[in-house]
Amino acid sequence: MADVINPGTGATPKQSFASSIKGIWCPGCGDWSVQAALTKALQGIGIERERIVIVSGIGCSSAMPHPFSTYGIHSLHGRLIPVATGVKLANDDLTVIGTGGDGDGYGIGVGHLIHAARRNINITYIVMDNEIYGLTTGQASPTSLLGAKTKSTPFGSIENPENPVGIAIAAGATYVARAFSGDPVHMAELIKNGILHKGFSIIDVFSPCVTFNNLNTYDWFRQRVYKLEQAGHDPSSMQKALERSLEAEQTGWSKIPIGLFYKTEKPAYSALDMTLQKGPLVNQPMPTKQQVMDILEEYK
Amino acid sequence: MASVSIRICGANGDGVESSGALVIKVAAKNGLHVFGYRGYQSIIRGGHVWYQIRIGDSELRSHGEGIDILIALNQDSINYQKSHLNQNAIVIYDPSKVKVDSLDSSRFVFVPIPLLDIAIAASGDPIMRNVVAIGAALKFVGIDIDAFNEVIRGMFGRKGEAVVNNNIKAAAEGYNYNGVKTAYNIKGDGKQRYALDGNTALSIGAYAAGCKFYAAYPMTPASTILQWFASHENKGVMPKQTEDEIAAINMTIGAASAGARAMCGTSGGGFSLMVEGLGLAGMLETPIVVVNSQRTGPSTGLPTKTEQADLLFVMHASQGEFPRIVVAPRSVADSFKVTAEAFNLADRYQCPVIILMDLYMSEHIESVERLDVDEVVIDRGKVVTENTGGGRFKRYLITDDGISQRAYPGSAGLEYVAGSDEHDEFGDLISDAFAGTDESIEVRKKMNAKRMRKMDTMLKNEKVFVPHVDADGGFYIVTWGSTTSPALEALEILKSKGQSVGLISFDYILPMDSRKTSDMLKGKKLIDVELNGTGQLAKVIRMNTGIGIEKSILKSDGEAFTGEEIANGIAEIIKSW
Numbered sequence: 001m002a003d004v005i006n007p008g009t010g011a012t013p014k015q016s017f018a019s020s021i022k023g024i025w026c027p028g029c030g031d032w033s034v035q036a037a038l039t040k041a042l043q044g045i046g047i048e049r050e051r052i053v054i055v056s057g058i059g060c061s062s063a064m065p066h067p068f069s070t071y072g073i074h075s076l077h078g079r080l081i082p083v084a085t086g087v088k089l090a091n092d093d094l095t096v097i098g099t100g101g102d103g104d105g106y107g108i109g110v111g112h113l114i115h116a117a118r119r120n121i122n123i124t125y126i127v128m129d130n131e132i133y134g135l136t137t138g139q140a141s142p143t144s145l146l147g148a149k150t151k152s153t154p155f156g157s158i159e160n161p162e163n164p165v166g167i168a169i170a171a172g173a174t175y176v177a178r179a180f181s182g183d184p185v186h187m188a189e190l191i192k193n194g195i196l197h198k199g200f201s202i203i204d205v206f207s208p209c210v211t212f213n214n215l216n217t218y219d220w221f222r223q224r225v226y227k228l229e230q231a232g233h234d235p236s237s238m239q240k241a242l243e244r245s246l247e248a249e250q251t252g253w254s255k256i257p258i259g260l261f262y263k264t265e266k267p268a269y270s271a272l273d274m275t276l277q278k279g280p281l282v283n284q285p286m287p288t289k290q291q292v293m294d295i296l297e298e299y300k
Numbered sequence: 301m302a303s304v305s306i307r308i309c310g311a312n313g314d315g316v317e318s319s320g321a322l323v324i325k326v327a328a329k330n331g332l333h334v335f336g337y338r339g340y341q342s343i344i345r346g347g348h349v350w351y352q353i354r355i356g357d358s359e360l361r362s363h364g365e366g367i368d369i370l371i372a373l374n375q376d377s378i379n380y381q382k383s384h385l386n387q388n389a390i391v392i393y394d395p396s397k398v399k400v401d402s403l404d405s406s407r408f409v410f411v412p413i414p415l416l417d418i419a420i421a422a423s424g425d426p427i428m429r430n431v432v433a434i435g436a437a438l439k440f441v442g443i444d445i446d447a448f449n450e451v452i453r454g455m456f457g458r459k460g461e462a463v464v465n466n467n468i469k470a471a472a473e474g475y476n477y478n479g480v481k482t483a484y485n486i487k488g489d490g491k492q493r494y495a496l497d498g499n500t501a502l503s504i505g506a507y508a509a510g511c512k513f514y515a516a517y518p519m520t521p522a523s524t525i526l527q528w529f530a531s532h533e534n535k536g537v538m539p540k541q542t543e544d545e546i547a548a549i550n551m552t553i554g555a556a557s558a559g560a561r562a563m564c565g566t567s568g569g570g571f572s573l574m575v576e577g578l579g580l581a582g583m584l585e586t587p588i589v590v591v592n593s594q595r596t597g598p599s600t601g602l603p604t605k606t607e608q609a610d611l612l613f614v615m616h617a618s619q620g621e622f623p624r625i626v627v628a629p630r631s632v633a634d635s636f637k638v639t640a641e642a643f644n645l646a647d648r649y650q651c652p653v654i655i656l657m658d659l660y661m662s663e664h665i666e667s668v669e670r671l672d673v674d675e676v677v678i679d680r681g682k683v684v685t686e687n688t689g690g691g692r693f694k695r696y697l698i699t700d701d702g703i704s705q706r707a708y709p710g711s712a713g714l715e716y717v718a719g720s721d722e723h724d725e726f727g728d729l730i731s732d733a734f735a736g737t738d739e740s741i742e743v744r745k746k747m748n749a750k751r752m753r754k755m756d757t758m759l760k761n762e763k764v765f766v767p768h769v770d771a772d773g774g775f776y777i778v779t780w781g782s783t784t785s786p787a788l789e790a791l792e793i794l795k796s797k798g799q800s801v802g803l804i805s806f807d808y809i810l811p812m813d814s815r816k817t818s819d820m821l822k823g824k825k826l827i828d829v830e831l832n833g834t835g836q837l838a839k840v841i842r843m844n845t846g847i848g849i850e851k852s853i854l855k856s857d858g859e860a861f862t863g864e865e866i867a868n869g870i871a872e873i874i875k876s877w
Contacts, residue, residue, distance in 0.1 A: 019717075020692075021728055024732045048712065049715060050709065050710055050711060050712040050713070050714070050715055051709070051710055052709075053558075053709045054717075055554070058720070063729075063732065065717045066717055066719075066728065066729065068717075069715055070715055071709040071715050071716065071717070072716075072717035072718070073554070073557060073584070073717070073718045074717060074718065074719040074720055074721065074729070075550065075553075075580060075584075075720055076550065076576055076577065076580050076720055079546065079547075079550040079576075079577070079580075081547075082542065082546070082547040082548075082550035082551045082554065083550045083551070083553055083554040083557075084554060085547075085551050085554060086513070086515070086550065086551035086552060086553060086554020086555035086556075086557070086558070086562070087554040087555065087557060087558045087709065088554075089513065089538060089540065089551070089554075089555055090512070090513060090554065090555035090556075090557075090558035090559060090560035090562070091558040091559065091560075091708075091709065091710060093710065094558065094709050094710060111543055111544065111547075112543065112547055114543075115542075115543040115547070273538065274533050274534065275512075275533060275536060275537065275538040276538075278536065281512050281513065281538055281555070281560050282512075282558060282559040282560050282708065282710075284512060284536050285536075286510035286678055287507060287508060287510065287535075287536070289673055289674060289676075291535070292504065292507065292508045292673045292676075293673060295504060295507065295532065295535065296494055296504065296671065296673070299494040299495055299496050299500065300328070300329065300492055300493075300494055300495075
C-alpha cells in the first residue's frame with residue numbers, strides 16, 4: 001500500500017527528535033509550542049527519525065527543521081509545498097511535514113497550497129499563523145486583520161484577511177484543522193492525526209508573535225477561541241466545516257473555532273499515481289539497454 | 301549528394317503535421333535520410349502551416365533551401381509559398397480549391413489532381429486528400445508505394461483494416477494518377493533509421509540515464525517532453541504537470557534531494573520563473589537537470605519560432621555565485637547523448653545542469669541511424685548510505701575537490717538539514733544568530749569557495765568542456781548548439797565552390813576551459829554565426845579568453861539558418877576580409 005504511513009519499528013516513544021540546534025525564536029514566541037507539539041506528535045506515532053523529512057520555507061517559523069534530528073530542507077520563501085511534494089513523490093516511504101508561516105504559505109506561496117490540497121498529496125502542512133511578517137520586522141501579512149496597524153500599514157490595513165481554513169477546505173484538503181500555541185497538547189493531537197491521515201492535511205496554528213504583533217496576543221486568542229470538539233461540530237460535513245471557517249470573521253473575531261474543521265477519506269495522490277503502484281520511485285530499477293532499445297523501436 | 305524538399309501546406313486542422321510525420325516515417329524506413337521542420341502559429345484552427353520534408357541519399361543538415369515539391373492544400377499555400385519555390389518545382393494541388401494563375405507556368409510543373417473527389421470516392425473522408433497528394437509526391441521522389449503501405453499498416457493497424465485500406469487506396473490513387481511520374485529517384489541504402497525530433501531524443505536520453513521524475517508546466521516548444529514522459533508513464537517514469545514553473549523546479553529539487561534522478565523543462569518565459577529555484581539547487585548542492593528550449597523572445601515573443609538568445613541569461617540566472625553547467629546539443633543524436641550525460645554531471649558535481657535546446661532543435665525531425673545507447677553509464681557520484689565515520693554527518697564537508705558526500709532521507713545516522721541560507725559543514729545556518737562573527741565570516745568564505753571549487757574540478761576531470769573542431773580551413777565558423785548542423789552544410793556548399801572553411805562548434809559552454817579554448821581559437825580567422833542579435837557566444841568567448849571575434853553572421857528573425865544562408869554570408873565576409 002503506497003499511501004500508508006509506515007508504523008515504524010525502531011523508534012521508542014521517548015525518542016527526543018531534538019538536534020543540537022536550538023530554535024531561533026524570541027522568548028514566548030508561539031513557535032516554541034509548535035516545536036514541542038510536533039515533537040510530541042512524532043513521539044506518539046513512533047516513526048524513525050531518518051524516515052521523517054521536515055521541509056520549510058523562509059521566515060521565523062521556517063527555522064523549524066533545525067532543532068529536529070530528522071532530515072530537513074529549509075527551502076525558499078513560499079516554496080515548501082512543491083519541495084515537500086517532490087520529496088514525497090520520490091520516496092513515498094517517507095513522512096513529509098511542511099512547516100512555515102502565514103506570509104510564506106498564504107501570501108507568496110498560496111497558489112501551491114490550493115494545488116497540494118486538490119492533489120491530496122500525502123503530506124502534513126503546519127502553518128504558524130501569527131498575522132504578521134516577523135523576520136522582516138513587522139509588516140502586514142495576508143491574515144492581518146482589517147485595520148491592523150503594522151510597519152507597512154501604519155494607518156491600519158485596508159485589506160480583508162485571508163480565510164486559510166476555508167480556502168483549504170474548498171480546494172479539496174482532506175484534513176483541515178486549526179490549533180493555538182496556548183494549547184500545545186490539543187495541537188499535538190491535531191498534528192498527530194494529521195500525520196496519520198492519508199492525504200493532504202493542514203494545521204493552521206495561531207502562533208502569536210510577541211515582538212511585532214501586539215494585537216493578536218495570547219490573551220487576545222484565549223478570550224476568543226473555543227474547541228470544535230466541545231461544540232458538537234461534525235467534521236465529516238464540508239458545508240458545516242465551511243460555515244465554521246467563516247465564523248471568526250462573521251462574529252467580528254469574537255468567536256474563533258479551533259480543532260478539527262474537516263476530515264474526509266479520499267484516495268491519497270500516491271494511491272492513484274500509476275508509477276507509485278510499483279513502490280517508491282527511488283527504489284525502482286534503472287532501465288536496461290534493452291528497455292531503451294524497445295522504446296526506440298516506436299520511432300522506426 | 302542528391303536531395304529533394306517537399307513542403308506540405310495548409311491551415312491548422314488540415315492534417316499537415318500528421319501528413320509530414322507520415323512522409324518522414326516512410327522515407328526513414330526506406331534507407332533514406334530525412335530532415336523535417338514545420339512552420340506554424342500560436343493558433344489552433346486556421347492560420348498557415350507548413351511541413352517541409354527534405355529527403356536525401358546521404359546525411360542532411362537542414363531542411364533545405366527552397367521547395368522542390370509543393371503540396372498546396374489551400375490558396376494561401378500558393379500565395380505565401382511562391383517566393384520559396386525552386387526552379388522547376390512541382391506544384392501538386394486540387395484545381396477545384398486552388399488557383400495557380402499567379403505562378404509563372406514556364407518555371408514550374410503544375411500537377412492538378414482532384415484530391416478531394418478522389419479522397420471521398422476512395423474513403424468517404426475528405427481529410428484523405430492529403431494522402432492522395434502524398435501518394436503523388438512519393439511517386440515524384442521515386443519511393444516505392446509498398447514502403448508507404450508498410451508504414452500505414454504499422455501506424456493504423458490497431459485502428460482496423462478499413463482505416464488501413466482507405467489510406468492505401470487513397471495513396472495509390474495519387475501515386476498512379478495520370479501524369480504523375482518519377483522525377484528524382486533518390487535511392488536509399490536499405491538501412492532502417494529512426495525518425496526522431498530533438499525533444500524525443502532528449503527524453504529518451506533522460507530515460508536511459510534513469511531519470512524517474514519530470515516536472516513541467518506546458519510551454520511551447522518544451523511541452524512535447526512532458527507529453528513524452530506522460531505517454532511513457534507505464535515504463536516507470538513519473539511525469540508531473542505542475543501549477544507553474546516555480547513548482548516544477550522546486551518539486552524537481554525535492555525529488556532529487558530524496559534520491560531520484562529528476563528533471564524539469566520549459567522555454568525562456570518559464571525558465572524566468574525557475575530562476576530562484578535554480579539558485580536553491582546551487583545552494584543545497586542538489587543535482588537537477590533543467591531544460592530550456594528557447595523560442596524567439598523577449599517576453600511571449602514568437603511562441604512558435606526559434607532563437608538562440610537565452611545563453612547569457614541561463615549562464616547568469618539567479619543571485620549570487622554557484623556552480624552550474626550549460627550544454628546545448630548540436631544534433632538530434634547529440635540531444636540523447638548530452639542529456640544522458642547531464643545526469644551524471646549533475647550527480648557528480650551536485651549542481652544544476654541546464655540543457656539549452658531551441659524550437660528548431662526540439663521540433664525538427666532527423667533520420668538517425670543509431671543513438672549511443674551502449675555508451676550510457678550511470679554514475680550517481682558521491683552518495684553514502686551509512687554513517688561509517690561516526691558522529692554527526694557533515695553533508696557539506698569541505699573537500700579539496702569541493703564535492704561532499706550526499707545522503708538520501710531514509711538513511712539512518714546521516715540525518716541533516718539542507719539550508720538555502722549559508723550554512724556550515726553540517727548544514728547548520730550561520731545566517732541567523734552568528735552572521736558577521738569572525739567564525740561565521742570564515743565559514744562563509746570557505747563554503748562559497750568550496751562550492752565554486754567544483755567548477756575547477758569539472759574542468760580538471762571532464763573532457764567535455766572544450767569545443768569541437770569539426771573541420772579545418774583558412775577561415776573558421778564559430779557556433780554553438782543547433783546552428784552547428786546548418787553550419788556543417790554551409791561548409792559542404794563552400795567546398796563545392798572551392799572555398800575551404802573550417803568549423804569550431806560548442807556544445808558544453810559553461811564552464812569554458814579558457815586555456816584550451818584560447819589555444820584552439822587564437823591566430824585563426826574567425827566568423828561568429830549565431831541565431832541571436834548580439835553574438836552571445838562570442839561575448840562568452842571574449843570573457844573567457846580575451847579573444848574578440850570581429851566578423852559575424854547573426855539573425856533573430858525567428859527562422860533557423862539554412863546551410864545556403866550561412867554559406868552565402870561566409871562567402872561575402874571572406875570576399876571583403
